[in-house]
Amino acid sequence: MSEPQSNDVIRAEGLGKTYIEGKLHTPVFDGLEFAVQAGETVAILGASGAGKSTLLHLLGGLDVPTTGEVFVAGQQMSALSNAARGRLRNSALGFIYQFHHLLPEFTALENVMMPVLLAGLPTQEATTRAQTLLESVGLGHRLAHKPGELSGGERQRAAVARALVNTPACVLGDEPTGNLDEKTAATVFAQMLELNRVQATSLVLVTHDRRLARKLDRVLELREGRLHVLAASEV
Numbered sequence: 381m382s383e384p385q386s387n388d389v390i391r392a393e394g395l396g397k398t399y400i401e402g403k404l405h406t407p408v409f410d411g412l413e414f415a416v417q418a419g420e421t422v423a424i425l426g427a428s429g430a431g432k433s434t435l436l437h438l439l440g441g442l443d444v445p446t447t448g449e450v451f452v453a454g455q456q457m458s459a460l461s462n463a464a465r466g467r468l469r470n471s472a473l474g475f476i477y478q479f480h481h482l483l484p485e486f487t488a489l490e491n492v493m494m495p496v497l498l499a500g501l502p503t504q505e506a507t508t509r510a511q512t513l514l515e516s517v518g519l520g521h522r523l524a525h526k527p528g529e530l531s532g533g534e535r536q537r538a539a540v541a542r543a544l545v546n547t548p549a550c551v552l553g554d555e556p557t558g559n560l561d562e563k564t565a566a567t568v569f570a571q572m573l574e575l576n577r578v579q580a581t582s583l584v585l586v587t588h589d590r591r592l593a594r595k596l597d598r599v600l601e602l603r604e605g606r607l608h609v610l611a612a613s614e615v
């Protein structure tokens with residue numbers, strides 16, 4: 381197996397996933413090759429059930445591939461202990477989902493501070509970073525609000541801030557604006573791209589939305605278990 385290129389923040393080699401539950405085998409894909417470089421933004425399109433979320437979970441170390449390997453920041457995920465994999469995920473990756481997954485009993489500020497505290501940094505540093513990021517997504521006036529006291533768009537903006545607060549090498553987004561109306565989605569998406577650009581963070585975005593996909597450096601389509609490169613005219 382070749383060594384990951386130093387510029388690849390995530391690299392997947394010969395990646396395969398078959399869900400196995402009892403006698404039921406669900407093959408999703410096999411032999412996928414994928415890499416995202418430092419600062420690059422990549423969209424992954426595909427029909428429902430094509431395996432986009434599965435791929436994102438494997439890239440993020442949230443699930444284990446049936447075959448193949450994933451390297452994150454040059455580290456082979458399968459060679460790490462669960463604790464080390466968790467630490468790498470927290471420091472090198474940010475996750476944004478369709479539903480915010482903020483913790484309901486904590487304020488926006490506390491939610492965004494969480495990954496910094498988990499990385500072992502002092503409370504003061506966590507507070508400063510979280511506040512700065514929340515301000516940059518226009519939530520400086522909502523720091524003390526709990527998720528239930530925020531609008532849908534505000535919750536997603538807080539989720540964007542949380543994903544980026546440890547200046548990860550790569551953000552993995554699964555339909556991060558899929559639950560918002562068109563106008564709010566466009567605003568949240570623009571803020572996410574801008575923060576990614578400022579931090580030179582890579583982005584792998586799973587989406588159904590071709591208009592959003594078009595704004596990224598590279599567009600791939602997951603179809604029949606294969607990743608196809610789409611030219612700009614095909615998106």
Ligand SMILES: Nc1ncnc2c1ncn2[C@@H]1O[C@H](COP(=O)(O)OP(=O)(O)OP(=O)(O)O)[C@@H](O)[C@H]1O
Nearest residue numbers: 399400406408426427428429430431432433434435
């Ligand atoms: N835990 C699981 N056990 C068995 N099969 C699964 C499991 N999770 C997903 N699948 C199957 O794997 C295939 C890919 O699912 P996945 O969620 O990755 O698709 P997707 O492209 O993200 O779809 P969507 O756009 O609808 O979210 C689907 O056919 C799904 O039914």
